[in-house]
Amino acid sequence: xxxxxxxxxxxxxxxxxxxxxxxxxxxxxxxxxxxxxxxxxxxxxxxxxxxxxxxxxxxxxxxxxxxxxxxxxxxxxxxxxxxxxxxxxxxxxxxxxxxxxxxxxxxxxxxxxxxxxxxxxxxxxxxxxxxxxxxxxxxxxxxxxxxxxxxxxxxxxxxxxxxxxxxxxxxxxxxxxxxxxxxxxxxxxxxxxxxxxxxxxxxxxxxxxxxxxxxxxxxxxxxxxxxxxxxxxxxxxxxxxxxxxxxxxxxxxxxxxxxxxxxxxxx
Amino acid sequence: xxxxxxxxxxxxxxxxxxxxxxxxxxxxxxxxxxxxxxxxxxxxxxxxxxxxxxxxxxxxxxxxxxxxxxxxxxxxxxxxxxxxxxxxxxxxxxxxxxxxxxxxxxxxxxxxxxxxxxxxxxxxxxxxxxxxxxxxxxxxxxxxxxxxxxxxxxxxxxxxxxxxxxxxxxxxxxxxxxxxxxxxxxxxxxxxxxxxxxxxxxxxxxxxxxxxxxxxxxxxxxxxx
Numbered sequence: 001x002x003x004x005x006x007x008x009x010x011x012x013x014x015x016x017x018x019x020x021x022x023x024x025x026x027x028x029x030x031x032x033x034x035x036x037x038x039x040x041x042x043x044x045x046x047x048x049x050x051x052x053x054x055x056x057x058x059x060x061x062x063x064x065x066x067x068x069x070x071x072x073x074x075x076x077x078x079x080x081x082x083x084x085x086x087x088x089x090x091x092x093x094x095x096x097x098x099x100x101x102x103x104x105x106x107x108x109x110x111x112x113x114x115x116x117x118x119x120x121x122x123x124x125x126x127x128x129x130x131x132x133x134x135x136x137x138x139x140x141x142x143x144x145x146x147x148x149x150x151x152x153x154x155x156x157x158x159x160x161x162x163x164x165x166x167x168x169x170x171x172x173x174x175x176x177x178x179x180x181x182x183x184x185x186x187x188x189x190x191x192x193x194x195x196x197x198x199x200x201x202x203x204x205x206x207x208x209x210x211x212x213x214x215x216x217x218x219x220x221x222x223x224x225x226x227x228x229x230x231x232x233x234x235x236x237x238x239x240x241x242x243x244x245x246x247x248x249x250x251x252x253x254x255x256x257x258x259x260x261x262x263x264x265x266x267x
Numbered sequence: 268x269x270x271x272x273x274x275x276x277x278x279x280x281x282x283x284x285x286x287x288x289x290x291x292x293x294x295x296x297x298x299x300x301x302x303x304x305x306x307x308x309x310x311x312x313x314x315x316x317x318x319x320x321x322x323x324x325x326x327x328x329x330x331x332x333x334x335x336x337x338x339x340x341x342x343x344x345x346x347x348x349x350x351x352x353x354x355x356x357x358x359x360x361x362x363x364x365x366x367x368x369x370x371x372x373x374x375x376x377x378x379x380x381x382x383x384x385x386x387x388x389x390x391x392x393x394x395x396x397x398x399x400x401x402x403x404x405x406x407x408x409x410x411x412x413x414x415x416x417x418x419x420x421x422x423x424x425x426x427x428x429x430x431x432x433x434x435x436x437x438x439x440x441x442x443x444x445x446x447x448x449x450x451x452x453x454x455x456x457x458x459x460x461x462x463x464x465x466x467x468x469x470x471x472x473x474x475x476x477x478x479x480x481x482x483x484x485x486x487x488x489x490x491x492x
Contacts, residue, residue, distance in 0.1 A: 200269060207271060226336040251335045 001267050002260065006039075006237060010254035012244040014044050021083075022047040022214025023068065023103070023184050028080035028090075030063050030072060030238075037063050039238050041080060045184075045231075050206060050215040052225035052246065055235030056266065061218045064235065065186055068216065069103040070096045084184065101128070104177035108189040110169030112161035112176075117144075117153050120161045120172055121179045128180065139179050146212075147175035148205035167198020171205060178209075185209070187217040191224060203228045222262055226250045234258045272337050279329055279350050280406070283357075286322045287402040290357050290364070291395050293319065294461060297367035298391035301374070301454055302384050309371035312364055319361035326354045345478060349471040353405065356464040356471075360398070363457040363464075370450045370457075378444050383433055383451050390426045390458045397423070397465045404472050413472035416465065417483030423462035430455040 014021065021044050028041030038060045045051050053061040067078045070089070073096065082090040089099050113120050121140045130136055140157070144150040149171040153159070161172055170190055177185060187206075191199040206215060206228055219225050225232055226246060233243040234257070242249065242258040253259045260266040293312055300309035330350045333339065339347060397416055404412040434448040434455075470483050 204270060223338050226338065247332055247336060251332065 002257075004236065004241070004255075004257040006239045006241070008255060009040075009240065010242045010244065011042065011240060012231075014046060016044070019044075020047040021045060022049075023216070024081075024083040025064075025068070026081040026083065028064065028067060028078065028082065030060070030067055031077040031079075032075065037076070037238050038067070041067075041240060043233055043240060043243055045214055045216055047183075047214050048210060048212065049230040050210045050217060050228055051231040051233060052229035053216065053218045053233050053235060054220075054222070054225050055261070057220075058237075059235040060238040061233075061235040062188055063238075064240075065188055065216060065218050066105075068184075068186055069100050069105050070094075071105065101180045102182050103184040103186065104180060104182035105186040106170070106173050106177050106188070106190050109193050110166055110173050112164070112169050112172050114160070114162055116158045117161050117164070117172060118157040121176050124176065125179055140175075143175040143179040144172075146178050146205075146209060147171045148201060148208065149175055165198065167194045167201060170194060170198070170202060174202075174205065174209075178213075182213070184214045184216065187215065189218050189220060192220060199224070222250075234261060236261070272333070272339070272343065275329075275333055275337075276343070276346055279326065279333070279347070282322070282326055282329075283350050283354055284402055284406060286319065286326065286354060286357050287398065287405075289315075289319055289322065290360050291398045291402075293361055293364035294367075294391060294395055294398070294458075297364040297371070298387065298454070298458075300371040301367055301450075302388060304371065304374055306372050309368035312368035316361050316365045320358060323354050323358040327351060330354075342475075345475050349405075349475045353468045353471045356467045360461050360464045363461050366457045367454050370453050374447070374450055378447055380434075380437065380444065380447070380451070383430060383437075383448075386426065386430050386433070387451065387454055387458070390423060390430070390455060393419075393423060393426070394458055394461045394465065397462065401465050401468045401472065404469065408472065408476050410473050410476040413469040413476075414483060416469040420462045420466045420484055423459055427455050427459035 023045040025041050025043050028038060029036070030038035041064055053065060055061045063072065066072050068082055072078055078090060080090065081088045084102060089103070113123060115123060118140055121143050122136045125136055125139055130139070141150060144153065149168060152168060161169065164172060191202050194202060203224065209215060217229065229246045231243065232246045232249040234241050234249070236257055242253060242255045244254070249258060250262060253262065293315060296308055297312045299305065300312060330347050333347055397419055400412065401416050403409070404416065431452060434451050438445045438448050466484055470481055473479065473481050473483065
């Protein structure tokens with residue numbers, strides 16, 4: 001396997017006045033016991049844009065993503081700052097459940113509840129205190145429209161979510177995350193279990209969503225990263241080696257390791 | 268993501284057509300400047316070529332970006348390739364228009380031959396019609412129309428051979444017309460080359476439609492006509 005100088009990095013920095021940020025991490029480090037899994041996680045995520053996190057398995061990208069809404073709290077020690085609207089959401093006093101309403105997450109495998117399509121979205125809303133039927137119906141419809149699923153399910157919202165196809169289930173999970181009105185949406189390989197047609201629909205939905213949300217997405221698909229994202233971060237062995245506009249990364253990356261990875265000449 | 272790719276592609280084709288119209292205008296103005304001995308107009312053509320060159324660079328840049336980011340295959344891939352290749356032909360046509368404009372500037376009141384200037388005027392009209400037709404075929408993906416344009420180019424070759432023959436004959440008979448006739452030869456030669464580039468674009472239109480790279484005028488030897 002080729003070795004790369006992990007000190008050689010190119011991390012694009014934004015002026016937050018010119019480019020408003022949806023989320024920012026400062027020196028995020030993750031430890032699984034003694035295992036130092038993530039080192040220098042300092043990234044700025046522009047608001048209303050899609051950032052793709054790419055890298056080989058074990059490079060730290062999923063660890064990094066899951067840390068962003070505190071999914072690693074029980075299994076790892078996460079040091080450093082995660083700034084959302086100038087608040088460090090990695091601080092111990094933060095109410096994690098409240099924070100997750102702002103920073104939603106969609107997982108690799110679709111995980112709908114064993115409930116109707118309607119209740120998959122309405123259930124968490126009810127739990128959060130929403131009682132009005134009309135409000136619930138409105139929010140369910142809006143979320144399904146945003147996730148580009150409404151037209152396919154609107155005629156039978158009482159159908160079990162488990163009867164939907166994998167691609168539809170994944171968009172339902174996105175709709176469920178959107179129902180809480182988050183600002184930031186985290187996606188962990190959202191299309192890895194989907195066929196190309198479902199993937200296309202999901203990517204189109206993400207592209208439309210980025211107008212209103214800050215989206216951070218882990219993907220193993222180079223094509224997906226290049227097609228969908230505005231910015232790309234390349235992870236290697238727990239280090240972020242490069243971060244820049246996707247069109248720059250996929251045409252003239254600054255770092256040899258990035259070049260090798262995206263062109264398949266890696267390892 | 269299809270929708271986004273298609274929008275981008277549509278925009279790219281629109282820019283290509285716009286560049287084609289600009290190039291057609293450059294041919295017209297260059298030829299007019301030559302026939303009218305209008306040095307100011309010739310200078311405008313030369314200066315305007317910079318814009319055409321920039322248009323080509325922008326088109327190439329956007330096409331390369333689409334290839335890198337969207338990684339198109341099959342028909343999508345061909346569509347982008349033809350923009351890349353055909354815009355390069357358009358840019359060369361622009362250079363030939365500049366060549367004609369330079370001849371206009373270098374003309375110094377040499378003895379004029381109206382008959383040959385008429386021939387050059389007609390060649391200009393014909394290559395412009397061909398260019399408009401090839402742009403139309405490009406937009407409509409009209410393979411049959413494109414093939415006809417390539418056949419029409421043989422008429423341009425014949426017209427060039429005709430001008431060449433006439434000017435050589437004149438030069439033999441009257442040494443006073445040699446300098447001016449050399450310009451006629453150069454301009455006719457530029458127009459002939461423009462016809463070839465238009466033929467190339469026609470070939471790209473065929474490639475786009477069929478996936479086959481074809482030489483539409485394989486016996487093309489204008490100097491032997």
